[in-house]
Amino acid sequence: MQKDYIHIILADDDEDDRMFFTDAFEELKIGTKVKTFNDGVYLMDYLNAEDCNLPHVLFLDLNMPRKSGLECLNEIKANSKFNDIAIAIYSTSASEEDIEKTFVQGANIYIKKPSSFKTLKKVLSEVVTTNWQYHTNGLNKDNFLLRL
Amino acid sequence: MPYRVYQKPWFVKTVFYACSFVILLVGGITYRNISDLSQASDLVTHTYKINVELEQIFSYLKDAETGQRGSIITNDAQYLEPYYSGRENINNSFVELRELTKDNPKQIENLKELNKLIDVRMACFQKSYSFYAATDMNNPKFKENFLAGKNAMEAVRNKIKEMILLENKSLEAQQVELHKNLKVTPIFLYFVLLMALLLMYGAYAKIASNLKRLKKSNMQLEMFKESTNLSEIVSNHGNWIWNVEEDTYIYSDNLYRLLGEEPHAFLPSLEKFMEFVHPKDVKKLNKAVEKMMASENLPFTYFRVVHKSGKVRHLKAFAKKVVNSEGKTQLIGTTTDVTEEIKSFKLLEQRNHELERNNKELQAFNYVASHDLQEPLRKIQTFLSRLEDKESENVSETSLKYIDRIKTAATRMRLLIDDLLQFSRTNKADKAFEKSDLNLLLEDAKQDLAEVISKEKAVIKANELPNIKVIPFQFQQLFINLIGNSIKYKSETRTPEINIAYSKIRAVDEPKIKKKKGSYHKFTFTDNGIGFDNTYAKKIFILFNRLHNKDEYSGTGIGLSICKKIVENHKGFIFAEGQPGIGATFTVYIPLK
Structure with a gap:
C-alpha cells in the first residue's frame, strides 16, 4: 500500500487550538497533510463537494457555532461515502454525557485536549499512526477515551 | 330459662300472648264458677219456694178442717169462713206450684196426685158438711165420712211430705255436683294466676333489660355523635345524607360551617347549596350532581365555594350509596375543606419549580466549570509549555522563574476546577x-x-x-x-x-x-x-x-x-x-x- 501522506482534517472554531494542532503536526514530521475548518458548516461543505479528497482521520471539536461536532458526526455516519474516515472527537471537556453520546454515534476515539504541547504531540502521533481499519474491531467503551 | 331464649326478640311478644290467654282463661273459669254459685242459690230458693207452697197448701187444708169442725160443734156458720177461702187459696198455690215444677216430671205427677187427694179431702168436707146441715151427727154415715176425711188428710200429709223430701233430695244431689266443680277451681285458678305472674315477671325483666341496653346504646350513640361533630371540626369536613326517594337532604353542623354559615342556618337543599358554589364551578358541579343522581354515586369531586364574607374555599366531596334498615336508598356523602392542602400543594409546586430552576442553573454552572473555564486555562498551560520548549534560550533567568510561578498557579487552578467539578458531580443522587x-x-x-x-x-x-x-x-x-x-x-x-x-x-x-x-x-x-x-x-x-x-x-x-x-x-x-x-x-x- 502506497502512502504518500496521511490526510488529516480538523474542524475547530478556536483559532489557538487550530494553531497548536498544525504546529504539532509540523513538528511531528510524519508525512501528514493537515486541513482545518472554522466550523461544522465549512467542514460539511468541503466533504460533500464532488471532487473532495476524503481525509484519513477527521478531528472534530464538539462545541462549534452553526453546526456542532455531534451534528457533523451524525451526517458523516449517515452517509456510506464516508465509511472509511476515522473520526476522533477533539474536545475540551470529557463529560460522561459527551463521551457516551459520541461513542454511540460511532466515533472512533475521544481525545480530551491536553494542556501541554508535548502531550498534544504525543496524542496526535498516537492517533494518526493507529491503523484504524484494525483498531475498529477491538473498539469498546473502555478504551474509547484516549488516556496518555 | 336459657339465656338465649330470653334474649330472643319474639320472647316478649310470646309472653304477652300467653298472659292474655291466661287472663282470658281465668276470666272464663271465674264466670262459670259465679254462674254455678248463683245457679246453686237459685236451686235452694226454688226448693224453698216449693216447700213453702206445699206447707201452705197443707195449712189451708188444716184451716178448712178446723173451720168445719168449729162450725159443726157450734153449729155456727161463721166458722166456715176459712173453709170457703181455703179452696181458693189452695187453687192459687197450685197454680204457683205448677209453674215451679214444670221442668220436673216426677213432681208434676206428684202434684196431680196431690190434687186428687185434696179433691178427695174436699169431697169429704162437703159430705161432712151435708151431714152437719141435717144435724145428724150420730149418723154412722157421718162418722164413716169423718174417718174417710181424716184418712184423706193423712194421705195429703204423706204426699206433701213425700214431695218435700223429693225436692230436698234433688237439691242435695245438684248441690253435690256443683260443689264438686267449685272445689277444684280455686287451686286451679291460683296456679294459673301464679303462672301468669311468672310470665309477666319474665317479660318485665326482659323489657327492663332491653330498656337498659337501649339506654346504653343511646348514650354511646350520643357520644359517638359528639365525637363525630368534634372530628368534623378538627379535620374540616362535613357529612350529608341525600334521601333519594324523598329528595331531601340532611347536613351535619360542620357542613354549614364549611359554607361559612351557622349550623342549621337554612333548610338543606341542592338549590340552596348551589348558591354557595363558585360561579366558575357551578357547571362542573352540576354535571357531577347529575351523574350522582343517575348513578347514585359520587366520585371525588373538587369545587370552590364562596362564603357570604367573600372568602373562597376549596372543597372536596365524595359519596356512596347505602340502603338503610327501612329499605330506603340513601346517598351518604362527606365534604372536606381542602383549601389549606391545595395552598400547601401549590407552595410545594412552586418550591419544586424553584428547585428545578436552581438545579438547571447548577448544571449550567457545571458546564461552564467543566468547559468554558478549562479552555482558557488549558491554553495558558499549553502556551507556557510552548514557551518553555521553544523560547527558554531567548528569555532571561527571571522570566523563566516567573514562567514557572505561572505554571504552578495554573496547575493549582486546574486542580481546583477538577475537584469542584467532582464535588458537584457527587451531588447527583x-x-x-x-x-x-x-x-x-x-x-x-x-x-x-x-x-x-x-x-x-x-x-x-x-x-x-x-x-x-x-x-x-x-x-x-x-x-x-x-x-x-x-x-x-x-x-x-x-x-x-x-x-x-x-x-x-x-x-x-x-x-x-x-x-x-x-x-x-x-x-x-x-x-x-x-x-x-x-x-x-x-x-x-x-x-x-x-x-x-x-x-x-x-x-x-x-x-x-x-x-x-x-x-x-x-x-x-x-x-x-x-x-x-x-x-x-x-x-x-x-x-x-
Missing part, C-alpha cells in the same frame, strides 16, 4: 446502587493512585472487605480521596502506612453514632501521617476548609468534603480523629440496610 465487591473497588482506587503510591512507597493494608450495595464509582472515589489524603499529609520521617479495617457493628455499641438503631458496616482508615489537632475534627469536612498553608500541601479543601458527601449519599456517617505528629483515623459507617 440518582446514581444507581449496585452490589459491589469493595475489595475490587479498593484495587481500582489503588490503580488510580499507583503513581503517587509508588513515588511515596506507601504501604496499604486492608482487611477482607465485604460485598455490599453502594454507588461503585463514588465508593471508589471515597477510597481514592481517603488514601490520597493520607499520602498527601504523610510524615516527613516515615514512609506512609495506611491500615484499612472492616467490621460489622451495632449502632448501640458505637458512641459516635447518635441514632441508636440498626447495624452498620464500619470502615476505619488509620495512617501514620502528620495527624491534626482534634479541635478541627469536624472542620476538615467543610468545603474549602484547609488546616495547612497551600505552600506546604497542595490540597484544595474539597477532597474530604467529597468524602462526606459520598458517605451521606449512602446514608452513613464519617468521623475524623487526629493526633498531631502521630497520625489520623477516618471512620466510615454505612448502614446495613
Whole structure:
C-alpha cells in the first residue's frame, strides 16, 4: 500500500487550538497533510463537494457555532461515502454525557485536549499512526477515551 | 330459662300472648264458677219456694178442717169462713206450684196426685158438711165420712211430705255436683294466676333489660355523635345524607360551617347549596350532581365555594350509596375543606419549580466549570509549555522563574476546577446502587493512585472487605480521596502506612453514632501521617476548609468534603480523629440496610 501522506482534517472554531494542532503536526514530521475548518458548516461543505479528497482521520471539536461536532458526526455516519474516515472527537471537556453520546454515534476515539504541547504531540502521533481499519474491531467503551 | 331464649326478640311478644290467654282463661273459669254459685242459690230458693207452697197448701187444708169442725160443734156458720177461702187459696198455690215444677216430671205427677187427694179431702168436707146441715151427727154415715176425711188428710200429709223430701233430695244431689266443680277451681285458678305472674315477671325483666341496653346504646350513640361533630371540626369536613326517594337532604353542623354559615342556618337543599358554589364551578358541579343522581354515586369531586364574607374555599366531596334498615336508598356523602392542602400543594409546586430552576442553573454552572473555564486555562498551560520548549534560550533567568510561578498557579487552578467539578458531580443522587465487591473497588482506587503510591512507597493494608450495595464509582472515589489524603499529609520521617479495617457493628455499641438503631458496616482508615489537632475534627469536612498553608500541601479543601458527601449519599456517617505528629483515623459507617 502506497502512502504518500496521511490526510488529516480538523474542524475547530478556536483559532489557538487550530494553531497548536498544525504546529504539532509540523513538528511531528510524519508525512501528514493537515486541513482545518472554522466550523461544522465549512467542514460539511468541503466533504460533500464532488471532487473532495476524503481525509484519513477527521478531528472534530464538539462545541462549534452553526453546526456542532455531534451534528457533523451524525451526517458523516449517515452517509456510506464516508465509511472509511476515522473520526476522533477533539474536545475540551470529557463529560460522561459527551463521551457516551459520541461513542454511540460511532466515533472512533475521544481525545480530551491536553494542556501541554508535548502531550498534544504525543496524542496526535498516537492517533494518526493507529491503523484504524484494525483498531475498529477491538473498539469498546473502555478504551474509547484516549488516556496518555 | 336459657339465656338465649330470653334474649330472643319474639320472647316478649310470646309472653304477652300467653298472659292474655291466661287472663282470658281465668276470666272464663271465674264466670262459670259465679254462674254455678248463683245457679246453686237459685236451686235452694226454688226448693224453698216449693216447700213453702206445699206447707201452705197443707195449712189451708188444716184451716178448712178446723173451720168445719168449729162450725159443726157450734153449729155456727161463721166458722166456715176459712173453709170457703181455703179452696181458693189452695187453687192459687197450685197454680204457683205448677209453674215451679214444670221442668220436673216426677213432681208434676206428684202434684196431680196431690190434687186428687185434696179433691178427695174436699169431697169429704162437703159430705161432712151435708151431714152437719141435717144435724145428724150420730149418723154412722157421718162418722164413716169423718174417718174417710181424716184418712184423706193423712194421705195429703204423706204426699206433701213425700214431695218435700223429693225436692230436698234433688237439691242435695245438684248441690253435690256443683260443689264438686267449685272445689277444684280455686287451686286451679291460683296456679294459673301464679303462672301468669311468672310470665309477666319474665317479660318485665326482659323489657327492663332491653330498656337498659337501649339506654346504653343511646348514650354511646350520643357520644359517638359528639365525637363525630368534634372530628368534623378538627379535620374540616362535613357529612350529608341525600334521601333519594324523598329528595331531601340532611347536613351535619360542620357542613354549614364549611359554607361559612351557622349550623342549621337554612333548610338543606341542592338549590340552596348551589348558591354557595363558585360561579366558575357551578357547571362542573352540576354535571357531577347529575351523574350522582343517575348513578347514585359520587366520585371525588373538587369545587370552590364562596362564603357570604367573600372568602373562597376549596372543597372536596365524595359519596356512596347505602340502603338503610327501612329499605330506603340513601346517598351518604362527606365534604372536606381542602383549601389549606391545595395552598400547601401549590407552595410545594412552586418550591419544586424553584428547585428545578436552581438545579438547571447548577448544571449550567457545571458546564461552564467543566468547559468554558478549562479552555482558557488549558491554553495558558499549553502556551507556557510552548514557551518553555521553544523560547527558554531567548528569555532571561527571571522570566523563566516567573514562567514557572505561572505554571504552578495554573496547575493549582486546574486542580481546583477538577475537584469542584467532582464535588458537584457527587451531588447527583440518582446514581444507581449496585452490589459491589469493595475489595475490587479498593484495587481500582489503588490503580488510580499507583503513581503517587509508588513515588511515596506507601504501604496499604486492608482487611477482607465485604460485598455490599453502594454507588461503585463514588465508593471508589471515597477510597481514592481517603488514601490520597493520607499520602498527601504523610510524615516527613516515615514512609506512609495506611491500615484499612472492616467490621460489622451495632449502632448501640458505637458512641459516635447518635441514632441508636440498626447495624452498620464500619470502615476505619488509620495512617501514620502528620495527624491534626482534634479541635478541627469536624472542620476538615467543610468545603474549602484547609488546616495547612497551600505552600506546604497542595490540597484544595474539597477532597474530604467529597468524602462526606459520598458517605451521606449512602446514608452513613464519617468521623475524623487526629493526633498531631502521630497520625489520623477516618471512620466510615454505612448502614446495613
